[in-house]
Amino acid sequence: MEEGGRIRVRSGNPVRRFWLRRSLFTVLYLALPALLLHGLLFHPPCRSNRAAAIAALRTLASAQEAFRRARIVDLDGDGIPEYGTFGELTAVVTPRADPAGRARARRLSSPLLSPALADLDSSGIVLKSGYCFRIFLPARDGGGAHEGASGPAPRAPGSPSGTLEEEAPEGPLFSAPIDTDGAEFLWCAYAWPARHGVSEVDSFFVDRSREVWLLEDGEGDYDGKDRTPAFDAAFPRDAAGDWAPPPIGAPAEHVGRDGNTWRRLP
Numbered sequence: 001m002e003e004g005g006r007i008r009v010r011s012g013n014p015v016r017r018f019w020l021r022r023s024l025f026t027v028l029y030l031a032l033p034a035l036l037l038h039g040l041l042f043h044p045p046c047r048s049n050r051a052a053a054i055a056a057l058r059t060l061a062s063a064q065e066a067f068r069r070a071r072i073v074d075l076d077g078d079g080i081p082e083y084g085t086f087g088e089l090t091a092v093v094t095p096r097a098d099p100a101g102r103a104r105a106r107r108l109s110s111p112l113l114s115p116a117l118a119d120l121d122s123s124g125i126v127l128k129s130g131y132c133f134r135i136f137l138p139a140r141d142g143g144g145a146h147e148g149a150s151g152p153a154p155r156a157p158g159s160p161s162g163t164l165e166e167e168a169p170e171g172p173l174f175s176a177p178i179d180t181d182g183a184e185f186l187w188c189a190y191a192w193p194a195r196h197g198v199s200e201v202d203s204f205f206v207d208r209s210r211e212v213w214l215l216e217d218g219e220g221d222y223d224g225k226d227r228t229p230a231f232d233a234a235f236p237r238d239a240a241g242d243w244a245p246p247p248i249g250a251p252a253e254h255v256g257r258d259g260n261t262w263r264r265l266p
């Protein structure tokens with residue numbers, strides 16, 4: 001229509017506009033949860049946490065070798081040094097002078113591991129970048145010992161039977177006295193999500209071989225401080241002996257004593 005030399009364009013039907021807008025809103029309302037679910041399932045959160053955990057475990061493996069080469073702990077005096085704990089590697093505590101950790105020797109001249117891995121809780125767990133970390137050393141009466149609360153470390157369901165110390169003395173630094181001979185050759189560590197599905201989903205294992213093993217833990221077997229891996233969770237299920245971590249040159253994946261499939265990272 002032309003009015004006063006101007007062309008006036010009619011706007012669309014207001015009822016039609018209303019229903020169009022409502023339809024768009026409904027589509028977005030229904031699609032948004034699906035989009036969010038897709039992101040959680042196919043794009044796990046905080047992938048930088050995963051990379052940081054892998055890097056921390058590899059750094060830990062190097063620090064353990066440096067600790068042993070420096071001959072900082074040799075409790076039985078046989079000339080073969082032992083591996084260390086987070087507290088010893090970060091130099092926030094002096095090296096142990098007895099298997100239970102109640103007596104202490106000289107302080108390290110400098111830390112071999114970042115102080116970011118020094119803040120342990122009462123059960124020997126370090127929280128860093130969305131992950132929980134824990135080191136195990138062989139326990140004197142079998143199983144694994146860790147820094148923190150007294151009492152033996154748990155075993156995975158598929159572990160060989162054996163005797164663990166039922167009750168450690170009150171107030172030790174370690175969950176059980178350390179096997180001085182075993183700690184000369186063995187240690188292991190795990191990293192698992194502090195909040196499964198939020199901070200991350202995957203778990204990792206490393207030992208003296210320096211090989212890092214991955215558990216794609218979509219089921220949430222390991223989650224924060226309530227669901228933690230046993231010392232032998234990633235050990236091959238069919239391997240004989242108490243401490244039987246994956247040997248160097250082992251197949252690229254295996255079923256662990258926890259019943260999960262662990263895969264070696266390149």
